[in-house]
Amino acid sequence: QKEVEQDPGPLSVPEGAIVSLNCTYSNSAFQYFMWYRQYSRKGPELLMYTYSSGNKEDGRFTAQVDKSSKYISLFIRDSQPSDSATYLCAMTHGSGNTGKLIFGQGTTLQVKP
């Protein structure tokens, strides 16, 4: 079993829809949770970062972390065609000298005009 599980999709939605992307994980030591967005043939770029449990909102994007369920989510409101990309969750326990992020497989999202 992988440490981080993410449904690869693809997920196709109409423009304006609310999108929900999710990851589950098995390592209870994870404390730092991130969402990266990767456009086709580009490197991933950090979209949202959350420490421990709770919600974080940035414009149309909301990240949620539920450590008790080992479950994280990314919501995209009023989705746009420009949101079409692969979204990867990533996490780390962050303690000590480690920069090792564990990534999910990524979910491919297509927003249709």
Add this chain to the structure above:
Amino acid sequence: DAGVIQSPRHEVTEMGQEVTLRCKPISGHNSLFWYRQTMMRGLELLIYFNNNVPIDDSGMPEDRFSAKMPNASFSTLKIQPSEPRDSAVYFCASSLGHGGSGNTIYFGEGSWLTVV
């Protein structure tokens, strides 16, 4: 500002040949990461350096892979001899600090390697 710069962007090579991928991290960043991305396995950390010192190389697949960071502005990932199963996109990334715990990791655009 220049981001993480990788070269070559694309490489096609024959099985058994040596492949060298190069990376220039963002100036001032002191952590550098090499990741590999495939459809089957997703994005995997191969090795990361902090202040030019390898900290975690547990993701390096086997002895055919080696990475060096001779100075703060340059790193190489070498595969010798290359095999078709090494075909993947190799990303270099850098961050200020160790990354992950609040420090953003910035990725390059990747080196697309095909071994035939």
